[in-house]
Amino acid sequence: MKAVYAERPCPDDPLTALRFGERPEPEPPDDDWTVLEVRSAGLNHHDLWTLRGSGVPSHRYPLTLGVECAGTDDTGRDVIVHGMVYGREFLDCPVRDPAWTMLGEGRPGTFAERVAVPRHTLVAKPPQLSFTEAGAITGTWLTAYRMLFTRAELLPGRTVLVQGSGGGLSTALIQLGRAAGLRVWATSRTGWKRDLARELGADQAFVPGAPLPEPVDAVMESVGRDTWAHSLRSVRAGGCVVVAGATTGALPPAHLTRIFWNELRVLGVMCGTLAELRSLLTFMVAHDLRPRIYREFPAEDGAEGFRLLAEGDVGGKIVLNW
Ligand SMILES: NC(=O)c1ccc[n+]([C@@H]2O[C@H](COP(=O)([O-])OP(=O)(O)OC[C@H]3O[C@@H](n4cnc5c(N)ncnc54)[C@H](OP(=O)(O)O)[C@@H]3O)[C@@H](O)[C@H]2O)c1
Missing domain, CATH: 3.90.180.10 (Medium-chain alcohol dehydrogenases, catalytic domain)
Structure with missing residues (x-):
């Protein structure tokens, strides 16, 4: 065959x-x-x-x-x-x-x-x-579902940041998050993908690393090294960062101080x-x-x-x- x-x-x-x-x-x-x-x-x-x-x-x-x-x-x-x-x-x-x-x-x-x-x-x-x-x-929508609802336990009205919005996983996160009544913010390296993120339901789209209007309840992280520090900076105290991938590298500095000082939860997801x-x-x-x-x-x-x-x-x- x-x-x-x-x-x-x-x-x-x-x-x-x-x-x-x-x-x-x-x-x-x-x-x-x-x-x-x-x-x-x-x-x-x-x-x-x-x-x-x-x-x-x-x-x-x-x-x-x-x-x-x-x-x-x-x-x-x-x-x-x-x-x-x-x-x-x-x-x-x-x-x-x-x-x-x-x-x-x-x-x-x-x-x-x-x-x-x-x-x-x-x-x-x-x-x-x-x-x-x-x-x-x-491969992606199922992971996105588990990230948002099972692991982050996000409820309608909460704010989520999706890092690197153009790919299969991230577009699923945006569409699912929007349909579930979340406020979705996204980052992307490219202007047309930031436009796409808004078209798919993101409330706002930012260049990677940009300061956000306020800390978010949860970050959906699959980019890895290039966005990890921004993810930890962007989540509110007691919030969570859900990790499903590391496209740009799996070994960024861990920034452990930020994790324990703000009582952040780092949650892994596999499918x-x-x-x-x-x-x-x-x-x-x-x-x-x-x-x-x-x-x-x-x-x-x-x-x-x-x-x-x-x-x-x-x-x-x-x-x-x-
Ligand atoms: N744990 C799991 O169950 C699971 C499930 C699905 C995927 N994953 C992992 O999640 C990641 C995304 O998967 P995918 O299938 O959605 O991949 P994809 O369609 O290739 O998307 C790649 C994503 O990475 C972002 N990105 C940022 N910097 C990048 C760079 N320097 N080079 C390439 N992409 C970059 C892109 O965002 P912009 O272009 O918008 O910036 C895009 O959203 C992969 O690492 C994959 O292995 C894990």
Whole structure:
């Protein structure tokens, strides 16, 4: 079958390891797994980390990329794939499974005509969402849902700062936050992305590092080194910084004094649970929310999508269609 895959880990020039071509048919390890016909699959920054070899042992390559997708299962049901791989007994907290992994990392991913997935990690695709929209949800929207509502426990009327507003995760945070009645502030390096943030529901958009009108209740942080100090400066005493990524570097100065002096909470997030995915889909349908699709490509032209992602030239999600 055809697939988009990383031929080898390539830390310095990840796009040179990207390939489109023949890969073996998926092999479900047991009857608890099924094989999906993939219809649409969103790109995530995670796919770039995997091209770089980040956290993936070199013996796993060549490795089919792709964390998220929507498709049709072996019973003909249209479904969305959670993207995390974990045992049934860890439904409440997948990261507690010592063997948990992601599609496109520990198992062949979703950028293929077919993908093997555990049956218990599938949910029905709401008919209100197109395949393109449904295939662009679990890698970023689910994380955004968990960041805002489960971890930060934000209530309507509270103020949230979203750092680096253009990407898949941040546009989801803005759209979800707005629909939930939060006051959303965002930062972005680029003028057109600050305009996009306002279009998607941000009340105000700032250049990175700008002083804010007042401290916020919570900061959504995925940029890492370039914004970490600003995030800690921007949150009110007793507020929280929710961390889901480190695009520009994972080891900024910690500024521990600011954390204990202001009793800040730093909370990590890794994807979300299946229950949160179901709640997210209900919320999206109720509020007519859809991922902002920046560009879509036939899978064979996916390299252009990867180039845009690597250059940080995105305003929402990039999706590959089969
Ligand atoms: N923990 C989890 O479950 C989880 C889930 C999803 C994503 N993540 C992580 O969150 C991060 C964002 O993921 P994504 O898929 O939304 O990525 P993306 O679409 O590529 O977006 C990258 C984001 O980073 C911002 N950014 C700021 N400085 C940047 C720089 N120097 N280079 C590139 N981007 C820069 C961009 O904002 P502007 O261009 O507007 O400034 C943009 O919003 C990644 O690190 C990813 O691994 C983690």
